[in-house]
Amino acid sequence: MMSAANRLFSYFPLILTAASFAALGVFSAWPSGWSALLLVFVLYLLPPMILRIVYRWARLKHGVTANVAFVRVLYISKPLASRKRSSDVA
Numbered sequence: 001m002m003s004a005a006n007r008l009f010s011y012f013p014l015i016l017t018a019a020s021f022a023a024l025g026v027f028s029a030w031p032s033g034w035s036a037l038l039l040v041f042v043l044y045l046l047p048p049m050i051l052r053i054v055y056r057w058a059r060l061k062h063g064v065t066a067n068v069a070f071v072r073v074l075y076i077s078k079p080l081a082s083r084k085r086s087s088d089v090a
Contacts, residue, residue, distance in 0.1 A: 009054060016047055 002010070023042040027035040 019046065
């Protein structure tokens with residue numbers, strides 16, 4: 001089950017896209033140096049700042065996670081004959 005903070009972080013690309021369009025809308029409505037600076041801030045400075053805050057709050061753990069191990073088990077359990085090889089593709 002995802003916590004509220006993790007669910008909010010899963011919408012990170014959507015929120016940044018909406019913020020970028022909002023900053024572009026501000027720039028198109030009131031073109032000035034400040035609105036251009038707002039657009040540059042939202043596109044180039046806001047994403048690394050947010051990611052640094054999130055990574056300080058919830059650090060990534062080293063090692064194999066359960067999801068990766070599950071995918072690996074599914075891949076290994078699949079019969080070798082049914083796998084497509086790059087040499088088989090014409």
